[in-house]
Amino acid sequence: MALTRNEIKFIKSLQEKKVRETERLFVVEGVKLVEELLLQDKMEVEAIYATPEFVPTGSKSLNLVTISESDLERISGLVNPNRVLALVKFPKPKSVDWQLEKNVLVLDEIKDPGNLGTILRTADWFGINTVLASENCVDLYNPKVIQASMGAVYRINYIQDSLQKMLPDLKKSGFKLVGAAMQGKDLYTYSYPEKLALVMGSESHGISEKTNSLLDETLTIPKFGETESLNVGVAAAIILSHFRQVKGI
Numbered sequence: 001m002a003l004t005r006n007e008i009k010f011i012k013s014l015q016e017k018k019v020r021e022t023e024r025l026f027v028v029e030g031v032k033l034v035e036e037l038l039l040q041d042k043m044e045v046e047a048i049y050a051t052p053e054f055v056p057t058g059s060k061s062l063n064l065v066t067i068s069e070s071d072l073e074r075i076s077g078l079v080n081p082n083r084v085l086a087l088v089k090f091p092k093p094k095s096v097d098w099q100l101e102k103n104v105l106v107l108d109e110i111k112d113p114g115n116l117g118t119i120l121r122t123a124d125w126f127g128i129n130t131v132l133a134s135e136n137c138v139d140l141y142n143p144k145v146i147q148a149s150m151g152a153v154y155r156i157n158y159i160q161d162s163l164q165k166m167l168p169d170l171k172k173s174g175f176k177l178v179g180a181a182m183q184g185k186d187l188y189t190y191s192y193p194e195k196l197a198l199v200m201g202s203e204s205h206g207i208s209e210k211t212n213s214l215l216d217e218t219l220t221i222p223k224f225g226e227t228e229s230l231n232v233g234v235a236a237a238i239i240l241s242h243f244r245q246v247k248g249i
Contacts (some may be wrong), residue, residue, distance in 0.1 A: 027087060104131070116149075134160070141239070180236070188222065
């Protein structure tokens, strides 16, 4: 069926954060991401717009709208649309029992959507279940975050709120707040605590002063070459990989 001008305008408007927040909907595009979406239970699918070549996986009852390639191009935010676009409802917040959690990733002022998506994908790879983010981190449902996360947003419990409110609660639950910084204890000789909250700062300024004042200590990845700094996503991957190697869990 052909989409109406209003339908096209509405779906395209979901590229904007304020519209997503008002409608409580976000966009997932591409065969792989939508197939993963249909296999999970955390998020509810509002509607799927797909060309005739797309065959849904699973047995869920879906609001599937078959559209033309040209209509898919009109509603897509991608340069090269890939057969299907889904509208997904914002998930309900999930409560966390901090007494049961052992490893948490904390993100302070991450601004680049590609970086956030990559960090979530990496955290999922290394078995991090919960990620806390400051209020001024980039929007989780930014289409570029969704694409870069490669489905990690479906699995990770992502909580975005004031770190000055959340981090003291972590401390009360026995977490040690450890920040990644240019100066700190050597990552490769660092003795990891039983309950770790790893704090990663912004791409340009690192951990903010307010958050830094709450840290118990900092650690650093030793530098052997001349490059000035590491991408925050790369740094998170190095630290989490070493953490898993040392802890063995």
